[in-house]
Amino acid sequence: MSRAAPWLLAAGAVLFILILASHDFVAVLKLVALTGWGLLAVALFHLLPLVLDAAAMRVLFAAGRARAMVDALLVRWIGESANSLMPAGMIGGPLLMIRQLTQRGTPPAEAVAAITISTTLQSLAQILFALLGVALVGARAAHLPARGAWPAVLVGAAVLVVMPVAFYLLQRRGLFAGVAQLAQRFAHARDWSDLVRRAEDIDRALGETYRRRARVWMSFLLNLVGWLVGTGEVWLALRLLGSPVSWSDALLLESLGQAVRSAAFAIPASLGVQEGGYLLLAPLVGLRPDVALGLSLVKRARELLLAIPGLIYLHFCERAFRRAPAPAASD
DSSP states (O other): TTHHHHHHHHHHHHHHHHHHHHSOHHHHHHHTTTTTHHHHHHHTTTHHHHHHHHHHHHHTSSOOOTTHHHHHHHHHHHHHHHHHHHHHHHHHHHHHHHHHHHTTTTTTHHHHHHHHHHHHHHHHHHHHHHHHHHHHHTTTTGSSTTHHHHHHHHHHHHHHHHHHHHHHHHTTTTTTHHHHHHHHHHHHHHOHHHHHHHHHHHHHHHHHHOOOOHHHHHHHHHHHHHHHHHHHHHHHHHHHHHHHHHHHHHHHHHHHHHHHHHHHHHTTGGGHHHHHHHHHGGGGTTTTTHHHHHHHHHHHHHHHHHHHHHHHHHHHHHHHHHSOOOOOOOO
């Protein structure tokens, strides 16, 4: 994946440039400029779903850690910043969150289990969120002027359903130990027994966490509320762009826009795909193409406003961790 990331990033950048070049880019920039300091309001509003996502992760932790919510919020911020701006995209974020949790004292197996389950539940909640958008499209199907949006919607929905469900089923069947044992089988001369034991510890932590059904359901519901609250970002951005829409229209754009973006998870930040998705979805709610591109650019500006400080914070966290003295060896 690391070798493919630069090529995928380049492909996304080319698509992004082609989409903007095929429209009146100057007009789109002028439209975005109308938001002014409103961009800061959009960024501040995004803190609400960010806090809800952190709370959804927090409830999966073992009890008894006083700073767990603070740690969850900071770690979730770092993960989202990495997902938004780093070439590793949707893979790098969870890995960095696991690393950050272990640096803050969470046992490695528990950290992997919490991030794995949190990511799974967030994806499952997104499926329900996307289905709400599909239902809204179906309710107004007779009035749709643009049938070309349906293929993107269906592809996004299919990817959203298949991948998280398959990932969940694999987790319940010993995913990490199975992968480690498979790697050991191909390693031949190398002894990977320690890796297999660690993988088994992770699978046990996953099983223990999933058995806390009340916590798992609470995490799922918090993730779903986070997706629903995120609709307000689209509603606010379009008002700032001078094209206000109803809450149901904003929900349609956010749910299906996120579905299209998630379908292109391999491309860093879904560059170009997000813009194309909004162009396809805009006719469903009566938006002009320049407004659709303006909405996408406002969301990307919000990502920059929150993700750049997040990556700077990550840098200082890593530097502090490297400088910290190693724990003393026990007698």
